[in-house]
Amino acid sequence: MYSTQLVPAPRRGQVARGNSAVLSIAVLDALPSPTVLLDADGIVLLTNRAWVAAVETVDDDRIQVGFGINYFAMARRACGNAVGRRIVASLRALSRGERESVATDYSVKHPTGIRWYHLQASRVGEEGQVVVTHTDVTDRVLAERVSAWQARHDDLTALPNRAALHELIDAELQRPDRPPVTVLFLDVDGFKDVNDSQGHEVGDDLLRQIAGRLVARTRSEDTVGRLGGDEFVVLCRNCDTPGGVALAERFQGIFDEPFDLDGREARLTASIGVATARGGDPAGARPTDLIRDADLAMYAAKRRGRSRMQVFSGNLRDAVQRKVRVASELREAIDSDQLVLHYQPILHLPSGRVHGVEALVRWQHPERGLLPPGDFIALAEVYELIAPLTRWVLSTATRQAAEWAGTGLPLLVSVNVSAASLSAGSMADDVAAALAAAGLPPERLIVELTETTVAEDPERAAAQFAALRRSGVEVAIDDFGSGFSSLGQLVNIPAGLLKIDRSLVAGAADRRSQSAAAIAAVVALAKAFGMRALAEGVETVEQLALTAALGCTFAQGYYIARPMPAEDLLGWLRDRAVIGDADEHASRARPL
Numbered sequence: 001m002y003s004t005q006l007v008p009a010p011r012r013g014q015v016a017r018g019n020s021a022v023l024s025i026a027v028l029d030a031l032p033s034p035t036v037l038l039d040a041d042g043i044v045l046l047t048n049r050a051w052v053a054a055v056e057t058v059d060d061d062r063i064q065v066g067f068g069i070n071y072f073a074m075a076r077r078a079c080g081n082a083v084g085r086r087i088v089a090s091l092r093a094l095s096r097g098e099r100e101s102v103a104t105d106y107s108v109k110h111p112t113g114i115r116w117y118h119l120q121a122s123r124v125g126e127e128g129q130v131v132v133t134h135t136d137v138t139d140r141v142l143a144e145r146v147s148a149w150q151a152r153h154d155d156l157t158a159l160p161n162r163a164a165l166h167e168l169i170d171a172e173l174q175r176p177d178r179p180p181v182t183v184l185f186l187d188v189d190g191f192k193d194v195n196d197s198q199g200h201e202v203g204d205d206l207l208r209q210i211a212g213r214l215v216a217r218t219r220s221e222d223t224v225g226r227l228g229g230d231e232f233v234v235l236c237r238n239c240d241t242p243g244g245v246a247l248a249e250r251f252q253g254i255f256d257e258p259f260d261l262d263g264r265e266a267r268l269t270a271s272i273g274v275a276t277a278r279g280g281d282p283a284g285a286r287p288t289d290l291i292r293d294a295d296l297a298m299y300a301a302k303r304r305g306r307s308r309m310q311v312f313s314g315n316l317r318d319a320v321q322r323k324v325r326v327a328s329e330l331r332e333a334i335d336s337d338q339l340v341l342h343y344q345p346i347l348h349l350p351s352g353r354v355h356g357v358e359a360l361v362r363w364q365h366p367e368r369g370l371l372p373p374g375d376f377i378a379l380a381e382v383y384e385l386i387a388p389l390t391r392w393v394l395s396t397a398t399r400q401a402a403e404w405a406g407t408g409l410p411l412l413v414s415v416n417v418s419a420a421s422l423s424a425g426s427m428a429d430d431v432a433a434a435l436a437a438a439g440l441p442p443e444r445l446i447v448e449l450t451e452t453t454v455a456e457d458p459e460r461a462a463a464q465f466a467a468l469r470r471s472g473v474e475v476a477i478d479d480f481g482s483g484f485s486s487l488g489q490l491v492n493i494p495a496g497l498l499k500i501d502r503s504l505v506a507g508a509a510d511r512r513s514q515s516a517a518a519i520a521a522v523v524a525l526a527k528a529f530g531m532r533a534l535a536e537g538v539e540t541v542e543q544l545a546l547t548a549a550l551g552c553t554f555a556q557g558y559y560i561a562r563p564m565p566a567e568d569l570l571g572w573l574r575d576r577a578v579i580g581d582a583d584e585h586a587s588r589a590r591p592l
Contacts, residue, residue, distance in 0.1 A: 033133040040095045040128035042072030042088065054134070058110045071132070078108050087119065094121055095128035105137065116141040156204055157211035160225035165233055168223055169287035172237055173277060182244035184234040185273040185294035186214075186251060189306040191230035194261065194268075202262050213254035219247075233291060241276045241311060248272040248309045255307070269307035273297030276312075296320060327383040330363070330376055334388050338364050341396050342563035345572070346414070346534065346556045349548040354573060356412030356446070358556065359397035360563045361389070386418040391430050398438035398445060400566050405444070409570065414446035416478065419453040422460060428467040435473075442472030446497070450478045454493060466494045476534070481522060498526040500552070502537025508546055516550060523551040 028035050028048035034055075037046040044067060055065045062077040072091070076084030083106050090102045102121040107114050121132040152164035160168065172181045188210065195203035207230065214224045214232060223235040234251070236244055251272060258265035275293035277285050293312040301310035333339055343357040363371040380386040394415055401413040421427040427447070435442055447468055454461045454477055465475045476497035481504045500522050507515030519535070526533045535547035538557030547555050561572060 028131075031133060033135045035131060035133045036071060037124075038071050038091070038095075038130045038132060040092075040130075042070055042091065044069045044071050045129065051134075054136075058108075058112065058115070060108070060110045063108075079106050091121055091130055091132070094123050095130050097123065097128075102132075105141070107141075114138075154226040154228075157208055157226050159211055159215075159232075160223060162225075162227050165223070165225040165227070165235065165291070166287045168225075169235055169290060172235065173285045173287065173290070178279060179238040180240040180276055180279040181290070182236040182239040182241065182247075182274060182276040183290045183294045184236065184244060184248050184251065185275070185291065185298040186232040186234070187271050187298050187302065188230035189269045189271055189302070191268070194266065198261060206259055206261060206266075206268075209259050210254070214251060217250050217254055222247075227291075233294070239276075240279075241274065244274040244276055245309065245311065248274055252307060252309065271298050271302040271306070272309045273299070273301055274309065274311045293317065323379055323382075326376065327379050327385065329365070330380060330383075330385055330389075333363055333365070334385065334392055338366065339389075339392060339396075340364050340370075340565065341393065341400065342565055343400075343413075343569050344556055344563040345561045345569070346554050347560050349552060349555055354411075356414060357569065358414040358416075358448075358563075359393060359400075360416075361393050381418065381420065384420075386420045387424065387426070390418045390421050391434070394430055394434035395437060398434045398440045401444055402438045402440040404570075405440070407570075409573075410444065412444050412446060412474075414448055414476065416448045416450075419449075419456065422449060422453060422464060423457065425460070425464070427464045428471070431468060431473055432471065443474075446474045446476050448476040448478040448499065451480045451501075458492065462492050462494060469494050469496070479536070481518065496531055497534055497554075498522060498531050499534045499536050500547075502557070505535050505537045505543055505547065505557070506539075508543065508550075511546065511549070516546065519547065519552070520550045527551075 025046060025048075028037065028046055029050075031048055032050060034051035034053075035048045036044050036051055039045055046067075047065060052065050055063050060078070063074060072084075072088045075087050078084070079087060087102075087104065087106065090099070090104065093099050094102050100123075102119065105116060105118050107116045115136060116138045118135045118137045119132060120135070121130050123129070124131055152161060152167075153159065154161045169181070169183065172178065188206075191203065191206070194206055207226070210230075210232070211224065211226065214234065218224055218234060219236070221237045222239075223237075225233045225235070227233055234247065236247055239247065252270060255267070255269050258267050273294040274297055275290050277290055293316075296316045297310040297312040300316055301308035304310070340362050341359045342362055343359055345354045346356045346358060347353070348355050361373055361377075363376055365371050377386070377389075380389050394417070397413050397415050401411060404411050417427055417430075421430060431442075431445070431447060435445060449461065468475055474497065475495040476499055477493065477495050478499045479501045480498045481501040500519055504515045504518050504522075507513060508519055510516065519533075523533045532553040533551065534554035534556065535543075535552045536556060538544050538547060538555045539559050541559060543557070544555060544559055564572060
């Protein structure tokens with residue numbers, strides 16, 4: 001940096017002798033950062049104008065301007081003994097030629113506040129003189145600290161986020177001879193309803209209120225964090241399982257008082273999972289495992305209802321591992337023809353004849369045998385297999401219906417489609433693709449969605465139902481009476497068939513029962529909206545007679561026939577001579 005020999009020279013107010021001294025002053029003054037020139041003992045030989053201005057600005061008696069000041073002593077005073085000694089040692093080594101340069105950041109607590117500086121030094125000449133520059137990097141350091149804080153904290157609640165929680169839990173788990181560590185996993189019951197009904201701003205405010213209440217209820221040694229959404233985690237240090245349960249009960253108490261949601265009071269609850277790493281557990285325990293276990297316990301609590309708490313056990317992990325294994329097997333089953341369809345006849349009550357069937361999927365598991373849909377449909381929804389499963393059912397059912405039609409048996413076929421198909425907006429396209437591939441007229445297909453699925457997104461359901469009906473496909477609302485859809489929603493849903501939930505049929509002991517009155521009301525409702533009613537779950541001759549007397553147009557259930565393979569259906573129909581003219585019926589009454 002400097003090619004000329006630098007010599008001691010007075011600072012401002014004295015006359016510098018020699019060209020080298022004049023040049024030295026000029027060079028230092030050209031530097032924008034506060035700069036000093038030191039001899040090998042740390043005595044200040046020169047300073048620049050930026051140094052003088054900086055010293056005046058900080059107004060710190062420990063930092064001085066002037067020729068002959070001991071910079072090393074000044075550094076120890078200003079930075080503290082530990083940092084000052086480290087800086088001095090580095091500069092001495094630089095002066096002796098033992099290192100090429102010095103660069104370090106340090107802070108000084110001035111009367112006006114803490115400032116951060118970047119010190120950079122180089123050796124000049126052969127006499128061990130050192131040029132030291134000081135750049136104020138306070139803004140940069142503060143920005144980096146803010147950025148680092150933000151990277152570890154949730155921007156909505158200011159609580160530690162997932163990354164910070166993992167670090168904190170890991171630090172606790174790695175402590176030698178540590179006491180037990182417990183993690184609580186808290187999920188707010190019904191939070192989605194708040195977001196959907198009152199908007200995300202209200203939902204965000206609710207999360208901040210919950211965070212504040214949780215922090216107020218924790219012990220001083222515990223840490224509350226937010227993973228995301230409405231999921232909170234509490235790290236409970238030196239806490240065993242009974243202690244964790246006691247804390248979970250305390251946290252459930254924060255929901256006793258109503259929350260203020262944009263001027264309206266709302267009462268909520270929370271489901272909490274508890275997982276503990278016992279004291280003295282061998283090294284290797286991971287924070288991800290502890291959070292996962294608490295999460296599993298929380299979901300087990302939620303399955304039992306609202307405002308529940310569950311302690312983790314190994315059985316919960318085993319159950320999840322079984323689900324993962326079964327989901328993997330199901331994915332393979334869809335691709336390798338392990339799935340089969342059974343068909344349940346649907347009886348047209350006025351004529352006593354069968355005009356159609358409902359296609360019901362089964363899994364011919366290579367080890368566990370024939371599995372009913374209850375053993376795998378829920379898993380398919382969780383592991384995003386329901387869409388390919390639905391497409392397989394549509395394809396297989398329409399091909400089978402086309403095959404029957406080719407043999408002179410023009411049965412209508414009814415297929416259940418999933419909420420995933422509805423939410424993805426692919427239902428109409430999937431149906432059209434299956435019909436085209438099978439060569440089946442759309443009038444021979446009925447698509448069913450459950451009442452609860454329709455109620456979750458009535459506008460989307462109405463749009464896709466309308467598209468299906470325009471193409472010629474009939475639409476049915478399944479399990480009607482099990483959900484809580486409004487009349488307004490029903491008016492706007494373009495469906496042709498209401499399938500009365502089996503729970504109403506099972507409860508209809510006679511025409512004077514409440515269930516019978518409900519069935520009669522549904523039948524009247526269907527007629528008012530231009531639909532017809534089908535009674536599901538008919539299991540006795542009395543139920544069959546009653547549903548017919550109450551005005552149902554169709555019925556299905558074990559009393560009429562159990563679901564059966566396609567190859568058995570033809571024999572069943574011919575043995576009972578109950579085959580109806582589906583072509584005539586389809587033109588006269590579209591659903592069946």
